[in-house]
Amino acid sequence: MTAVSAFREIFTRNLRQSGIYIAFVAIVGLFAILTDGVLLSPINLTNIVLQYSYILILAIGMVIVIIAGHIDLSVGSVVALTGAVSAVLVIKNGQPWWVGILAALAVGAVVGAWQGFWVAYVGIPAFIVTLAGMLLFRGMTLQVLQNISLSPFPAEYQKVAGGFLNGFLGGQGFDVFTLVIAALAVVGYAVSSFRSRVARLRYKQAVEAFPLFVLRIVLIGAVVMAFAYQLSRSRGLPIVLIILGVLVLAYSVVTNRTVFGRHVYSIGGNLHAAQLSGVKVKKVNFWIFVNMGLLSAIAGVVYSSRSNGAQPAAGNMFELDAIAACFIGGASTTGGVGKVTGAMVGGLIMGVMSNGMQLMGIDQSVQQMIKGLVLLLAVAFDIYNKRRASTARS
Template sequence: MQAVSELFKKNIRQYGMIIALVFITILFQILTEGILLKPLNITNLILQNSYILVLAIGMVLVIITGHIDLSVGSIAAFIGALSAIMMVDLQLPVYLAVILSLAAGALIGAWQGFWIAYIKIPAFIVTLAGMLLFRGLTMIVLGGQSIAPFPKAFQRISSGFIPDWLGGGEIHLLTVTLGILLSVLYIWQEFKDRRTQIKYNFDTAPIWMFTTKIVLLVAVINIFTFVLATYNGLPNILIILFFLIVIYSFVMNRMVAGRHIYAIGGNEKAASLSGVKTKRVTFWVFVNMGALAALSGLIFAARLNSATPKAGINFELDAIAACFIGGASASGGIGTVIGAIIGGLVMGVMNNGMSLIGLGVDWQQGIKGLVLLLAVAFDIYNKSKTN
């Protein structure tokens, strides 16, 4: 029990949010009389929150370095407008327009990263200026009008599903198979990590706790994929999200670049004295944020099937809220990609559940604000207890 207590204390924010996500899901499942977890609604939940989750992955890196980015919603709208001009007006191939859009997002991130990292203007000011600048450019580029429709191939990025190459009928067999393969891969990775920890005499969780965690997560993976398999299978956007989560989690946990990002957020001067090129790392964090904001804009435009001047409004607030709810610290140095995704899912389930029970937008905004405030207050309380 002592080991359980220590493990929970070390990961109290992340475990707390997982428990909160489960509780909120059960609550709205009851209040909506079972509608929340129906296959169609789960699919809609993924599609509705995909662009915010993409932003949250990039935003958590920005927050870990001790900065903030208020411009991502406007960048998403601007890139959506550019992509519409390229695909609808200029008739460029979809793949070329997507590549150029992502490159444009990275260039915008580089522009902002230069002012923040090298000129030392606070990120709040630079990205606030960016928010106004790119919102204005979006309106200028679109001329105050929406551009639609996008090519079908582009729409499938956000609203398409992977085909069932195994030829299933009512059940999407490929989705079930992928769930099983993912479970096997997860079990193998967990045992490999445990053997490494034992080899180097690291502290490990008791075998019963280790086994229970594996059983629960494998059950969640397979139930989730089976539920999706009873509708249309895995959405294309879920595959994109999966690879983004895996890649960014690997970078932050296993690579030098990730260690440098955490070091800058923890103490930038100490990191610089230790040999970390703090300016370069900060610069590339904002380049990455620009590229992911561009991807988010493409996903949103594909889902809406049009580029509109009002796209991206409040995206930055939802992404920032997802990071803080998921365990990121307002002072930097703390946060995880998985935590940001959990925070985004908490917000998404709350939005979806409140809409299903007919709660007005005014109440939804108020409740989301209260949840964000409580999450940050919880973080400050934990710090005061450990110091």
């Protein structure tokens, strides 16, 4: 393969998926320049992780909902409700911190089952069910908190979103433990990618050229290690980043390598064909919303830990941020397309843009306008790709 053909393959093969990574690098580079490098400083990178982790957790569940052809407008209210339940038990009634977390997860599962029942078994569109849920669960939050805020949580609860793992290994100006964990993650990613490539070759499926495969692994590894080095120079490895990493890994496996994941894609891609193929559509849709409820509860625990309390207005507009992350990350408006990693990159783009504009002192109203335009352009790109593909087939 010549250098020209390799370059062409990088920028034309699966443009929809690769383009988002190129855009992410460009946006990070732009704001790094505009903020005189403050964006990439150790303290600021740590703050980005802590500030946007709950949005990324929501985006994991939301992208599965969107792939199946649905939408969930209630996740912000569920974040508030689960945080409120946890706060009432732990702060008001003096229960152990872990009881509050378990109660929040239980409430999230019940909420997901409630909405999954109406969507899957009654047949009401998810847009209507979750719009009703947004109002219902916000009202329940006000009832649980009795219209007042509760704080503070005990120190153990606060560590969920504000704790760090560091100091296990000595370092000179940086935390070696953070670098070791990052290195293990890179090695794991490389091994997993190589095994996936070998499996695809065994079944004579198309794969990227080996030099490009190696280049991709090296570039991703370099970015991860550079990011970890900056974290290690601040406070070490955030606990919430470990939680997020485990969730991303687990749900990447679920969506790409399990029967449930294949069924989700088939339902979103062609519902009628999925039904004819024997997919239990109602059951799959039910569990999609149970899963969204659980992830909303995890996000609720993380957010309440981060804010060190529960507020009636918590989670406001979180659903829009999560939905935007999915669409910017490559999910299709008509379902059947999307990846967990793409949603993560989309969420990081939103986070970097927000953080960068805050560092530059840009007015909040202008920030909202810019983020709205980015979302509009992402959806327009989705529609453009569909039309181009349709024209090519015809």
